[in-house]
Amino acid sequence: MGDSIATVLTDQAPAPAGHYVQATVCGGMVHVSGQLPVRPDGTHAPEVSFQDQARQALDNLLAVVRAAGSSPERLLKVTAYIVGVENWPQFNSVYADALGDIKPARAVVPVPELHYGYLVEIDAVAAVDSK
Numbered sequence: 610m611g612d613s614i615a616t617v618l619t620d621q622a623p624a625p626a627g628h629y630v631q632a633t634v635c636g637g638m639v640h641v642s643g644q645l646p647v648r649p650d651g652t653h654a655p656e657v658s659f660q661d662q663a664r665q666a667l668d669n670l671l672a673v674v675r676a677a678g679s680s681p682e683r684l685l686k687v688t689a690y691i692v693g694v695e696n697w698p699q700f701n702s703v704y705a706d707a708l709g710d711i712k713p714a715r716a717v718v719p720v721p722e723l724h725y726g727y728l729v730e731i732d733a734v735a736a737v738d739s740k
Contacts, residue, residue: 619676
């Protein structure tokens with residue numbers, strides 16, 4: 610009756626704070642929930658710079674991707690929600706530093722605000738590494 614659905618939970622990213630999981634895996638695909646720049650231990654620092662927030666959110670996203678049996682090279686689609694379109698160039702810079710030559714499909718969506726006063730949230734879809 611179709612593929613089973615597995616959920617992902619790693620302590621290398623913050624635990625879900627609501628009615629969701631870090632990621633689901635089904636049919637060879639990983640769907641990662643939006644990752645805020647919350648530290649893996651669950652502590653918050655919304656006052657840090659946009660660049661630091663973007664790095665933390667990407668670190669969280671990539672930790673979940675790896676825990677799901679995938680890798681940055683297998684990212685298919687990334688969506689970033691950023692507060693303030695003026696932060697777009699900074700996001701591009703942090704994103705390029707984090708992913709290097711890896712260039713999945715991507716959307717950057719300016720939004721008026723995010724939970725806890727953060728400035729960035731990132732979700733993604735990736736393919737599971739073939740073994």
